[in-house]
Amino acid sequence: MSDVDDEMETSWRPFLWFFSKDLIAGTSGGMAGIIAGQPMDTIKVRQQTAASNVLPSSVKIARDMLRKEGPLSFFRGMVAPLIANAPINALIFTVYGGIVRKIEEDDGERGIIYDDGDVVSFKFSNCCLFMLLCWSHYCAPLFPAKRMLCGLSFPDTCSSHPFPSFLFSLSSLPPVAGTKKSDAI
Amino acid sequence: MPEPRRATPYEQLFAGAAGGFAQSFVACPSELIKIQQQVVPTTTVSSTPSTTVAAAAAADALPPSTYDLAQTRIKLLGWRVGLFQGFTATILRDVPALGLYFWSYGWFKQRFERMVQDPGVRSDVKVRDSGSWIVDTLPAFMGGGMAGVTSWAFTMPCDVVKSHIQSLSLDSSSSSEVERRWLAVAKWGIEKHGVKYFFRGFGPAVLRAFPVSAVVFTVYEFIMTNLDNYDESIGGVY
Numbered sequence: 001m002s003d004v005d006d007e008m009e010t011s012w013r014p015f016l017w018f019f020s021k022d023l024i025a026g027t028s029g030g031m032a033g034i035i036a037g038q039p040m041d042t043i044k045v046r047q048q049t050a051a052s053n054v055l056p057s058s059v060k061i062a063r064d065m066l067r068k069e070g071p072l073s074f075f076r077g078m079v080a081p082l083i084a085n086a087p088i089n090a091l092i093f094t095v096y097g098g099i100v101r102k103i104e105e106d107d108g109e110r111g112i113i114y115d116d117g118d119v120v121s122f123k124f125s126n127c128c129l130f131m132l133l134c135w136s137h138y139c140a141p142l143f144p145a146k147r148m149l150c151g152l153s154f155p156d157t158c159s160s161h162p163f164p165s166f167l168f169s170l171s172s173l174p175p176v177a178g179t180k181k182s183d184a185i
Numbered sequence: 186m187p188e189p190r191r192a193t194p195y196e197q198l199f200a201g202a203a204g205g206f207a208q209s210f211v212a213c214p215s216e217l218i219k220i221q222q223q224v225v226p227t228t229t230v231s232s233t234p235s236t237t238v239a240a241a242a243a244a245d246a247l248p249p250s251t252y253d254l255a256q257t258r259i260k261l262l263g264w265r266v267g268l269f270q271g272f273t274a275t276i277l278r279d280v281p282a283l284g285l286y287f288w289s290y291g292w293f294k295q296r297f298e299r300m301v302q303d304p305g306v307r308s309d310v311k312v313r314d315s316g317s318w319i320v321d322t323l324p325a326f327m328g329g330g331m332a333g334v335t336s337w338a339f340t341m342p343c344d345v346v347k348s349h350i351q352s353l354s355l356d357s358s359s360s361s362e363v364e365r366r367w368l369a370v371a372k373w374g375i376e377k378h379g380v381k382y383f384f385r386g387f388g389p390a391v392l393r394a395f396p397v398s399a400v401v402f403t404v405y406e407f408i409m410t411n412l413d414n415y416d417e418s419i420g421g422v423y
Contacts, residue, residue, distance in 0.1 A: 021412045029405035038395030045223045047386035048348040053378055060390050077222030079251040088208045096204035096287060100192045103200070169310030174292040 019090075022097040026089035034081050039074035194295070198288035205283030206276065213275040214268040218254055218350045266365075274367040278343035286336040290402065293335075294328030306401035325406040326399045333398025337390050343382035344390070346371050 042065070043058050050056060056064075065073050249257070250291070258267035301319050309321035337344075346367050353365060 001381075021409060025405045025408035025412065028408050029401040032404050033401035036400050037393045037397035040389045043225050044386040044389040044393065045220055045348055046354070047389065048345050049220075049224050049352040050385070055385060076248065077219040077251075080215040080218035080222075083251070084211050087211045088215075091207040091211060092204040092283070095207045096197075096200045096283075099200035099203060100197060103192045103196045184323075 018101075019094050019098075023090050026085045026093035026097075028083045031082060034078065034085060037079045042074050042076065062152050066147035085152070187272035190200055192291070194288045194291035197256050197291045199289030202280050202284035205279035205281070208283065209272070209275045209279040212279060212369045213272045214255070215276065216347070217268065217270055217351045221254060221258075221354070222248065222251070222347055223353045270353070270365060271347050271367070272349050274343065274347035274370075277367065278340055278347050281343070282336050282340040285339055286332050286398075289335040289399075290328050293331040294324045297324035297327045306409070321410070322403060322407070326403045329402025330395040330399035332402070334391055336398075337386075337394040340373075341387055341390060345383055346374070346381035347385075351375070 028159075043061050046065075047055055049057070058121050062074075255268065261267065262270075298320075301323060349370050350365055350367060371383075378385075
């Protein structure tokens with residue numbers, strides 16, 4: 001029985017710890033960042049969503065908020081990002097950290113060795129770059145410049161996009177030809 | 186055993202983009218609630234969102250709590266619109282933003298390390314705990330700050346559109362389904378405000394980016410180093 005326990009210990013604990021380290025460090029860093037940046041973030045969002053054509057300056061926004069809504073208003077809306085911070089970091093640093101470590105461990109030994117000694121390696125990093133290329137091609141209809149090119153060269157095929165709409169809800173993309181102009185909001 | 190090498194900045198770009206995609210599933214609801222609480226609590230203009238915060242301000246009541254806001258939105262709009270308003274815009278922002286973030290972090294950190302390290306130290310091999318904070322902490326701080334500035338400067342247009350969509354309220358008549366689409370919002374912005382629409386809030390965003398990202402990466406690297414040192418002190422992986 002102790003043998004089984006030992007085996008569990010040696011196989012699972014490093015694996016869990018591998019991810020927890022990223023999570024602990026990432027979450028602490030993220031929380032410090034959110035608290036440090038919230039006042040400026042509030043000013044940023046207010047500038048971005050201002051309706052007038054002439055933007056109020058950061059100083060004016062800050063002064064008005066301080067006078068009308070009190071100093072705590074700078075930190076309004078901080079709870080949601082703080083709560084989401086742990087799961088976000090779990091995702092970022094396990095996906096990012098996991099991929100980076102995989103790349104770092106990869107010494108390129110896997111691959112096909114041909115008779116003449118040539119090696120075509122399946123390096124993880126190369127596969128990643130290939131996937132990135134594929135992704136950018138797949139997303140081509142998303143980007144305005146590429147949409148234009150795409151529409152010019154394949155007017156028939158480009159009107160529909162290849163995305164699973166439940167994921168991206170890109171049914172919002174109007175067809176390239178005969179785009180209906182949307183009214184002002 | 187091969188000596189551990191560092192991922193190159195380009196490899197970090199991919200890893201960061203993948204991380205950005207993953208994070209947007211959680212970041213979207215949290216940013217949505219955050220923005221709904223942040224926007225101006227007055228109903229002076231028709232096109233800016235009057236939110237539940239605004240309604241509360243009009244009624245002279247307390248602004249809604251995070252939980253209340255989330256619950257109301259889910260009840261009224263369902264989880265798809267209630268929590269994931271502006272999801273496409275979030276993905277469009279986060280995938281390039283995080284790719285750029287980690288890529289430039291690697292790039293800048295390497296440059297700063299070369300400045301402070303003794304010549305001859307290989308930059309592609311992991312070194313840690315040299316004993317001097319200038320070598321251990323400063324590159325992460327400066328690199329993180331510069332990475333934040335770079336990533337924010339380039340993804341500003343996406344962020345403006347995302348903020349705008351997410352600030353649209355559930356009670357204003359303007360937020361019909363058509364107008365929550367990112368392309369429609371971007372077009373509307375360009376028509377109404379010109380190209381400078383895409384750089385709204387550029388100043389505060391970039392100003393904020395430096396200290397925030399510097400702190401994030403410094404704390405991250407500091408804790409990571411200490412956890413790694415702890416591993417070594419007990420002789421192997423915890």
